[in-house]
Amino acid sequence: MFKKGERKHSTTSSLKQEHPEVQLHSTTPYPHRLNFYDVPPVFDVTLEEFESAALARLRILAEIESSFVRNRPHDELKTVTDGQCKKYLPLNANTASLADLQSERRTDHVGHFVLRLAFCRSEELRRRFVKAEMTLFRVRWDTDDTGERNAFLKSRSFGWEEVGAKEKEMYKEELMAVPSSIKQSELRSQSDSGQYYKVRWTRVPDLVEKRRVFLKGGWAYVPEREQSSIVFQEFQTNLEKALDMTAKALPRLDEDSRLIPILNNLSQGFLAGVPSEWLSSSSSSAEGSGVKAEEIDDLAKKHFPMCMRNLHESLTRDRHLKHMGRLQYGLFLKVLGVSIDEAITFWRRSFNKITDDKFNKEYRYNIRHSYGLEGRRANYPAKSCQQILTQEQPGPNESHGCPYRHFSEDNLQSALLASYSAQGLKTTDLPEIMHTVRAGHYHVACTRVFEITHSRGGVKKGEGVGGGESVTHPNQYAARSRELEKAKQEKAENDRDAMLVDG
Amino acid sequence: MAIAKDQEAPSPELMLAFYRRLYPFKSIMNWLNHEHVPTKLYTHREFAFTLQGDVYLRYNSFNTVEDFKKQVCTLNPTRFEIGPVYSARPRDKKTIRPGGFMPLLRELVFDIDMTDYDSIRTCCSDAGICKRCWAFIAAAVKVMDSSIRDQFGYQHLLWVYSGRRGIHLWISDKEAMELTDEQRKAIVSWIAVVTGGKDSHKKVNARLGSRPLPPSLKTALEPLAHYFGDLILTDQDCFASEEGWQALLHLIPDQSVVQKLQDKWSSDSGRSSAQKWQDFKREVKGSSQRPALQAAMEDIILQYTYPRLDAEVSKHRNHLLKAPFCVHPKTGRICVPVDPDQVDDFDPEEVPTVGQLLKELDETMAQDSPEGEEHHSDSDRTSLKPYIEMLDRHAMALMDEVRRIKRDADMTW
Numbered sequence: 043m044f045k046k047g048e049r050k051h052s053t054t055s056s057l058k059q060e061h062p063e064v065q066l067h068s069t070t071p072y073p074h075r076l077n078f079y080d081v082p083p084v085f086d087v088t089l090e091e092f093e094s095a096a097l098a099r100l101r102i103l104a105e106i107e108s109s110f111v112r113n114r115p116h117d118e119l120k121t122v123t124d125g126q127c128k129k130y131l132p133l134n135a136n137t138a139s140l141a142d143l144q145s146e147r148r149t150d151h152v153g154h155f156v157l158r159l160a161f162c163r164s165e166e167l168r169r170r171f172v173k174a175e176m177t178l179f180r181v182r183w184d185t186d187d188t189g190e191r192n193a194f195l196k197s198r199s200f201g202w203e204e205v206g207a208k209e210k211e212m213y214k215e216e217l218m219a220v221p222s223s224i225k226q227s228e229l230r231s232q233s234d235s236g237q238y239y240k241v242r243w244t245r246v247p248d249l250v251e252k253r254r255v256f257l258k259g260g261w262a263y264v265p266e267r268e269q270s271s272i273v274f275q276e277f278q279t280n281l282e283k284a285l286d287m288t289a290k291a292l293p294r295l296d297e298d299s300r301l302i303p304i305l306n307n308l309s310q311g312f313l314a315g316v317p318s319e320w321l322s323s324s325s326s327s328a329e330g331s332g333v334k335a336e337e338i339d340d341l342a343k344k345h346f347p348m349c350m351r352n353l354h355e356s357l358t359r360d361r362h363l364k365h366m367g368r369l370q371y372g373l374f375l376k377v378l379g380v381s382i383d384e385a386i387t388f389w390r391r392s393f394n395k396i397t398d399d400k401f402n403k404e405y406r407y408n409i410r411h412s413y414g415l416e417g418r419r420a421n422y423p424a425k426s427c428q429q430i431l432t433q434e435q436p437g438p439n440e441s442h443g444c445p446y447r448h449f450s451e452d453n454l455q456s457a458l459l460a461s462y463s464a465q466g467l468k469t470t471d472l473p474e475i476m477h478t479v480r481a482g483h484y485h486v487a488c489t490r491v492f493e494i495t496h497s498r499g500g501v502k503k504g505e506g507v508g509g510g511e512s513v514t515h516p517n518q519y520a521a522r523s524r525e526l527e528k529a530k531q532e533k534a535e536n537d538r539d540a541m542l543v544d545g
Numbered sequence: 546m547a548i549a550k551d552q553e554a555p556s557p558e559l560m561l562a563f564y565r566r567l568y569p570f571k572s573i574m575n576w577l578n579h580e581h582v583p584t585k586l587y588t589h590r591e592f593a594f595t596l597q598g599d600v601y602l603r604y605n606s607f608n609t610v611e612d613f614k615k616q617v618c619t620l621n622p623t624r625f626e627i628g629p630v631y632s633a634r635p636r637d638k639k640t641i642r643p644g645g646f647m648p649l650l651r652e653l654v655f656d657i658d659m660t661d662y663d664s665i666r667t668c669c670s671d672a673g674i675c676k677r678c679w680a681f682i683a684a685a686v687k688v689m690d691s692s693i694r695d696q697f698g699y700q701h702l703l704w705v706y707s708g709r710r711g712i713h714l715w716i717s718d719k720e721a722m723e724l725t726d727e728q729r730k731a732i733v734s735w736i737a738v739v740t741g742g743k744d745s746h747k748k749v750n751a752r753l754g755s756r757p758l759p760p761s762l763k764t765a766l767e768p769l770a771h772y773f774g775d776l777i778l779t780d781q782d783c784f785a786s787e788e789g790w791q792a793l794l795h796l797i798p799d800q801s802v803v804q805k806l807q808d809k810w811s812s813d814s815g816r817s818s819a820q821k822w823q824d825f826k827r828e829v830k831g832s833s834q835r836p837a838l839q840a841a842m843e844d845i846i847l848q849y850t851y852p853r854l855d856a857e858v859s860k861h862r863n864h865l866l867k868a869p870f871c872v873h874p875k876t877g878r879i880c881v882p883v884d885p886d887q888v889d890d891f892d893p894e895e896v897p898t899v900g901q902l903l904k905e906l907d908e909t910m911a912q913d914s915p916e917g918e919e920h921h922s923d924s925d926r927t928s929l930k931p932y933i934e935m936l937d938r939h940a941m942a943l944m945d946e947v948r949r950i951k952r953d954a955d956m957t958w
């Protein structure tokens with residue numbers, strides 16, 4: 043898809059099986075699980091595959107970024123990332139006989155290259171992309187089977203030179219004295235052949251920084267146990283160079299106008315620090331369960347994220363909301379499970395300063411429209427964090443948007459305390475939250491507030507909205523919150539039942 | 546403590562005369578540019594000027610030596626600094642799209658300053674420096690110069706006196722120029738051993754547990770042991786005062802040894818540093834904790850003599866550093882190059898001041914030579930001459946290498 047002259051593929055064509063270049067290595071185009079992405083995909087890809095492979099990968103990379111922001115220790119990051127990969131971007135070892143290895147690897151391959159296109163366009167994006175990709179590669183390297191990993195290492199040149207016996211003898215003492223993170227006793231038990239690899243020191247700055255190599259004349263003598271450092275650095279350097287090249291070549295790609303909106307959307311989501319959209323279709327049982335108009339106020343206080351709390355408070359206070367606010371809040375309520383009839387009741391009661399006539403004329407149609415009952419009859423989804431963060435910024439008298447991003451620091455802090463102190467948020471929690479906000483990681487701040495306000499329900503720091511996932515959608519926030527409450531109630535009931543039986 | 550002679554800020558008139566008649570603009574260009582004809586190494590290079598009244602002008606750049614000299618003589622700065630080579634001319638910075646202006650190349654630089662030795666030197670304090678405490682800098686130069694050459698393989702090292710109480714190192718090897726910030730950070734961590742804040746006693750933590758020192762430090766230990774004997778034990782007599790020997794005791798990991806030494810030293814205030822070190826050595830020999838104590842002895846030698854770096858200067862390509870041959874605005878001394886092989890004999894108090902140089906010049910001018918002769922040879926008439934020759938030799942070696950690389954590249958065609 044990135045090959046010259048092939049860019050004008052048709053939108054509908056799926057992978058052409060008869061394509062000669064695919065046939066060349068059609069048996070196993072991907073012999074290894076690990077991939078250095080030296081070669082771009084040279085087969086046709088449908089627009090759908092293009093987008094879905096990228097979205098799956100974006101989700102993983104965004105979660106990796108969240109892990110950095112939250113200062114997760116590497117082991118924890120590994121567990122979370124590995125879990126997310128299994129769910130959204132599986133990549134199995136050759137030994138996994140049941141998995142469709144080739145198709146998994148193809149998705150991995152395509153996704154990586156699509157994101158290169160999306161992320162090569164600014165220095166900031168490139169830097170973040172490289173860091174996240176490097177971490178993903180590292181997690182996969184660590185979880186790879188030793189045999190398969192060695193086969194991968196043999197499959198490509200890493201530009202190192204094995205240190206010969208003569209040289210090894212010459213620097214014997216120095217090589218032995220190089221400190222290692224691994225204890226001597228463990229070292230002996232490891233299958234370390236005592237081999238050393240020679241590279242320019244600039245290729246292993248991380249090892250030089252920790253004095254984990256012997257240096258002579260600018261050459262770093264890297265012990266076999268640290269070999270992975272060379273591989274990771276090589277991965278990073280390669281990717282940096284490739285992104286620079288892609289950035290320079292990108293203007294030529296602009297011809298294909300169908301790709302541009304997709305790429306824009308992908309990079310925007312990453313910039314906003316939000317993984318791809320939370321899909322309400324995959325959501326929990328807690329929603330869609332017929333929320334009554336009069337229940338909304340109570341639900342808001344218990345389960346809504348700050349953006350929706352703010353809209354709800356504004357509506358209650360002003361008896362009105364401007365257009366963008368109505369849209370953001372209305373669609374959220376729809377997905378929350380408020381039926382069209384209940385929605386009309388809710389909005390009518392809320393807008394109690396206007397006449398029935400005015401309400402029917404000016405608002406009823408819009409509400410029905412958002413439910414897909416008027417006009418184009420489209421089923422409008424609720425706005426995701428990414429959309430709320432990046433679309434129309436709120437003006438002076440408007441209440442939509444993301445408070446973490448659009449409020450002043452003072453206002454945000456008072457709003458948080460006013461909204462969530464009943465659920466356990468304390469003044470002492472604010473510095474950490476504000477620190478994250480200042481760094482521009484709004485969704486991480488929101489996730490942290492979720493964790494704090496649900497700690498009574500057993501949510502621990504780092505757990506996010508389940509499995510370490512960050513908040514990416516206001517409805518996901520609310521759904522998870524309601525789920526937790528339901529689980530708590532069920533447990534209480536079970537306990538009570540158990541007591542009755544025992545008693 | 547040394548009372549510095551004729552230490553007063555040079556007047557603007559003196560500065561202007563110095564720039565007009567003595568400053569080696571051409572030599573500086575050759576050194577920065579590695580070739581006779583200006584390349585991007587020169588034209589895309591940032592110069593920052595500090596003017597009278599501490600006005601700071603950044604992102605200046607020049608196409609030729611003449612442009613540069615003209616501007617310096619117009620602005621008459623108190624000093625100027627050299628920054629990185631950017632992807633575009635720094636003076637065009639405002640007209641370049643964001644992202645199109647970034648630092649690409651830069652000498653790898655190091656800064657060693659006497660300030661970081663204030664807690665151990667006994668002869669001077671604050672801004673003061675004398676031949677005796679220069680020995681700390683000399684030890685640092687010896688160790689850094691040989692280890693960078695041996696371990697990193699760099700050859701084009703220029704040491705420059707900072708004009709008051711420190712020294713700068715500029716490394717111009719091609720690989721060194723190209724280092725990323727990440728790589729610069731790595732080399733700093735490799736070299737820096739004396740870390741830990743003011744409040745920690747033990748500032749050397751270079752080994753894992755009680756394991757031997759890494760080979761690079763083992764090599765440094767031998768010359769430093771000599772400096773330790775001469776400088777710390779004899780000249781500076783660092784452990785003579787109670788404060789001094791208490792600091793030493795804090796670095797000894799065995800409490801029974803500490804107790805014994807403490808009793809002995811507090812009852813005999815006349816014991817010299819050398820005697821105290823002998824006392825310590827004797828205790829180590831007889832101790833059951835011998836390996837740990839020997840490691841501690843090595844760490845102590847490092848802590849007192851190993852180079853102390855101002856690490857931030859080295860870590861970023863876009864850090865600015867005062868140009869060689871500038872005049873120190875407080876002392877009036879010239880930032881002259883220093884030969885690392887002669888660093889032990891270098892005396893900061895002997896470095897010419899701008900006032901002295903212009904006096905020398907006036908005296909020789911009075912003797913012969915009609916007015917209006919070529920100004921660039923003026924420096925030959927002063928004690929600045931050997932220093933400029935040192936820079937010229939250094940630049941020549943760089944230019945020879947560039948010529949050789951170009952010739953080799955031609956041969957392959």
Ligand SMILES: [Zn+2]
Nearest residue numbers: 668669675678
């Ligand atoms: Zn002194």
